[in-house]
């Protein structure tokens with residue numbers, strides 16, 4: 075049998091904890107792209123487990139804090155969360171190793187010509203899968219802080235999983251972390267985040283509404299060519315995104331619920347799951 079069928083050996087002695095991966099067991103393959111922390115490559119772990127490997131560019135992440143948090147993250151396990159396998163933290167750059175998703179980001183998948191014909195039923199199912207993953211995080215009091223279609227990934231048979239949950243806390247680039255910065259995800263942020271950077275599962279719910287809009291517009295940019303300050307002004311005034319043409323009134327009503335001004339007025343993910351299931355049945 076291939077090594078993958080054999081149960082993983084117990085962690086190698088005291089030096090390696092279960093979330094520490096031995097880099098000698100990792101073969102790095104082609105580049106998948108680059109994100110806030112630098113290059114991401116496909117990897118092969120123990121000869122046959124496909125992985126994605128983020129190679130932390132120096133100075134992009136507060137690494138010691140992240141390595142501490144990685145122990146918690148490896149325990150978050152759900153069919154709609156990209157599984158963190160572990161870290162290689164005994165060398166620089168450190169590696170973050172996760173399960174591999176072969177179709178890349180949900181945003182690029184929706185924009186891809188061959189998936190441009192996805193019908194509303196498939197779109198709704200994809201939103202439901204993201205909602206399942208987010209309901210699991212909500213139950214574990216875990217806030218994503220950058221939920222968007224670009225941070226969800228697609229695998230075989232239109233499986234969709236939420237990626238990079240909680241990682242935003244370790245970004246060192248203040249262009250990304252401060253709400254005035256050019257890289258701050260303004261178009262996915264509710265009023266309380268724009269005004270007080272007050273993140274919560276209810277701010278993730280707002281972002282989920284925008285993600286639904288991204289899916290039903292097949293990957294359009296929310297608020298089109300409006301600048302960030304113009305979007306801030308609109309959101310403060312209570313103006314929300316228009317109904318996408320591929321979207322029924324029922325589904326648009328679910329989105330609008332996510333964009334209520336007051337966080338406590340927005341449904342929790344466990345409620346959103348029932349609302350979407352209700353629409354699915356119709």
Ligand SMILES: CN1CCN(C(=O)c2ccc(Nc3nc(-c4cccc(NC(=O)c5ccc(C(C)(C)C)cc5)c4)cn4ccnc34)cc2)CC1
Pocket residue numbers: 106107108109110111112114125126128156172173174175176177178179220225227237238241242245
């Ligand atoms: C037919 N198409 C051909 C082209 N294509 C690909 O090249 C392609 C295929 C698979 C891909 N898979 C993955 N790609 C990535 C990936 C690739 C590039 C960048 C990133 N993202 C990041 O590096 C990143 C994202 C968010 C954040 C913060 C903290 C801001 C939230 C920080 C860093 C991820 C991660 N993965 C985790 C599991 N699977 C993947 C990515 C791309 C997709 C399929």
